[in-house]
Amino acid sequence: MSTATSVYRKLLMGSAAAFSALFVCLFIPVISFAAEPHIAEQTAWWVWMILLFAFSFVLGIFSVLAGVGGGVLFVPIVSGFFPFHLDFIRGAGLLVALSGALSAGAPLMRKGLADLKLGLPMALVGSISSIAGALAGLAMPANIVQLLLGVAIMGIATLMMKSKSSGSIDSQEPDALSKMLGISGLYYDEVSKKDVSWQIHRTPMGLVLFMVIGFIGGMFGMGAGWANVPVFNLLMGVPLKVAVATSGLVLSINGAAAAWVYIFKGAVIPLIAVPAIGGIMLGSKIGAKLLTRVNTRSVRMIVIIMLVIAGLRSLLKGFGI
Amino acid sequence: MIIDNNKKRHGVDNVQRVYAQILENVSHVGFALLIGGYFVYIFQLMPLSVPIDAIAQNWHLSAATMQQKLNTPSGWSFFGSTSLLMKGDVVSSLSIYYLATATIFCLLFAIPAYIREKNYIYTTISLFQIVVLLVAASGIIN
Numbered sequence: 467m468s469t470a471t472s473v474y475r476k477l478l479m480g481s482a483a484a485f486s487a488l489f490v491c492l493f494i495p496v497i498s499f500a501a502e503p504h505i506a507e508q509t510a511w512w513v514w515m516i517l518l519f520a521f522s523f524v525l526g527i528f529s530v531l532a533g534v535g536g537g538v539l540f541v542p543i544v545s546g547f548f549p550f551h552l553d554f555i556r557g558a559g560l561l562v563a564l565s566g567a568l569s570a571g572a573p574l575m576r577k578g579l580a581d582l583k584l585g586l587p588m589a590l591v592g593s594i595s596s597i598a599g600a601l602a603g604l605a606m607p608a609n610i611v612q613l614l615l616g617v618a619i620m621g622i623a624t625l626m627m628k629s630k631s632s633g634s635i636d637s638q639e640p641d642a643l644s645k646m647l648g649i650s651g652l653y654y655d656e657v658s659k660k661d662v663s664w665q666i667h668r669t670p671m672g673l674v675l676f677m678v679i680g681f682i683g684g685m686f687g688m689g690a691g692w693a694n695v696p697v698f699n700l701l702m703g704v705p706l707k708v709a710v711a712t713s714g715l716v717l718s719i720n721g722a723a724a725a726w727v728y729i730f731k732g733a734v735i736p737l738i739a740v741p742a743i744g745g746i747m748l749g750s751k752i753g754a755k756l757l758t759r760v761n762t763r764s765v766r767m768i769v770i771i772m773l774v775i776a777g778l779r780s781l782l783k784g785f786g787i
Numbered sequence: 788m789i790i791d792n793n794k795k796r797h798g799v800d801n802v803q804r805v806y807a808q809i810l811e812n813v814s815h816v817g818f819a820l821l822i823g824g825y826f827v828y829i830f831q832l833m834p835l836s837v838p839i840d841a842i843a844q845n846w847h848l849s850a851a852t853m854q855q856k857l858n859t860p861s862g863w864s865f866f867g868s869t870s871l872l873m874k875g876d877v878v879s880s881l882s883i884y885y886l887a888t889a890t891i892f893c894l895l896f897a898i899p900a901y902i903r904e905k906n907y908i909y910t911t912i913s914l915f916q917i918v919v920l921l922v923a924a925s926g927i928i929n
Contacts, residue, residue, distance in 0.1 A: 511839055511840065511842070511843035512829075514843070515829075549846065549847055550846045550847070551846060551847055551848055551849050551850070551853075553849050553850035553851075554846060554850065557850070561883060561886070561887075564886065564887070565818075565886060568810065568813075568814040568817070568886065568889055568890075569814055569818070571807070571810045571811075571814070572807040572808070572810045572811035572814070573807075575799070575803050575804075575806060575807035575810070576799060576804070576807050577799075578799045578803075581803070582800075582802060582803045582806055582897070583800075583909065586909065586912050586913065586916065587912060589916065590912055590915055590916050590919065593916065593919050593920065593923075594919055597919070597923050597928060601928065601929075604850070608849060646908070647908060647909075648906075648908075718810075718889070718890055719890050719916065719920070722887050722888070722889070722890050722891075722920060722923075723919060723920055723923045724923075725887045726887060726920075726923035726924045726926070727923060727928070727929065728850075729861065729862060729883070729884065729887065730861060730862040730926040730929040731850050731851065731854075731861070731929060732850040732851065732853065732854035732859055732861040733850035734880075734883060735842060735846070735859070736824070736825060736828060736876065736879035736880055736882075736883060737828070737829075737839060737842050737843075737846075737876075738846070739883060740821060740822075740824075740825040740879065740883075741825075743821065744821075744822070744825075747818075
């Protein structure tokens with residue numbers, strides 16, 4: 467019975483991986499061709515929804531394997547290859563990031579990995595600026611946003627290529643603000659089988675950067691894990707696992723604040739948002755199971771290439787080419 | 788090394804446990820509503836305020852232009868009309884609104900726990916956070 471289950475699981479995982487590779491190689495050019503206005507108009511809406519769900523599913527797998535949030539891949543790549551206006555993609559992107567953070571939040575908090583005392587001050591400044599970012603992003607002409615998005619995606623791809631996260635953090639003297647806020651923690655590391663205690667420094671600089679990140683996240687409708695994690699980890703000295711988990715907590719609050727702006731501007735339509743959320747969340751679960759069996763460095767490289775292509779496409783769209 | 792006295796095993800304090808429990812409950816309900824609402828919408832189990840085909844023919848337009856052209860309900864506008872609340876697309880939208888309010892519920896439960904711990908700094912931060920989210924959800928800033 468257990469052997470049959472194991473074979474079934476292996477088959478399922480293999481199929482998911484093969485489907486993902488096939489999707490990247492074949493479907494992206496097909497979708498890209500179909501997204502041309504005159505062809506897009508002739509395609510039934512439900513075909514686009516199935517493609518969006520399948521595409522988001524693959525993005526969900528890749529995002530986990532590449533160690534980035536689904537939201538950061540969703541907006542640049544979907545805006546490059548689907549016929550929807552950028553407003554609706556950004557609205558859906560925020561909800562994708564929000565949903566992912568909400569679903570992963572509770573278990574990570576119970577394990578002491580996502581830390582409420584660390585996340586709440588960052589989320590407060592980040593949520594205010596994410597509202598401002600969303601308002602600014604929706605007020606700008608689409609070609610300018612597309613251009614800026616292209617620049618941002620290229621920046622993220624560069625950051626992904628160069629970033630080296632620090633898994634173990636040397637003990638740092640906590641700053642006065644973090645002492646006042648009582649930000650410190652303890653978690654059990656399942657790899658080293660040890661309790662790891664941590665404290666933070668450079669909290670004021672962290673707050674400023676979270677304000678900037680919130681603005682960018684709100685403007686482009688992207689999750690901001692790509693920026694939250696390095697700020698927590700490299701700047702403030704938060705252990706990598708706590709940084710990743712708490713980044714989701716911050717995202718669940720910032721994303722909600724910015725999402726309301728998109729909702730009131732009519733930029734959230736369930737027809738597009740729900741299949742995107744469903745696809746990414748299902749893909750993320752499969753991705754988490756594949757994590758130990760796949761060469762994540764290769765996947766990360768594929769994701770970087772996908773981002774560069776999407777970034778170039780976004781820049782070209784911004785220039786009206 | 789400074790470790791909060793309220794933190795027990797795995798560094799999880801009581802407020803964080805409360806927050807996690809509410810987050811789990813709220814998000815489970817939210818995802819069920821999201822799926823249910825979408826099926827009601829796309830299979831048109833209830834009448835729609837804007838036909839799906841009309842949305843699909845205009846989704847290349849900006850949100851503002853589409854709203855102007857199709858008069859799609861946004862924000863809380865449908866609460867003024869009982870007939871709109873019975874539309875499939877509005878039901879699906881409401882499930883999304885519910886997800887967007889999830890963190891407000893969590894913070895509402897965290898505040899009494901912070902007050903019990905006499906942690907007035909985090910009580911204030913949580914209160915401010917709720918105000919920010921409520922202002923965003925009210926649509927005042929739009």
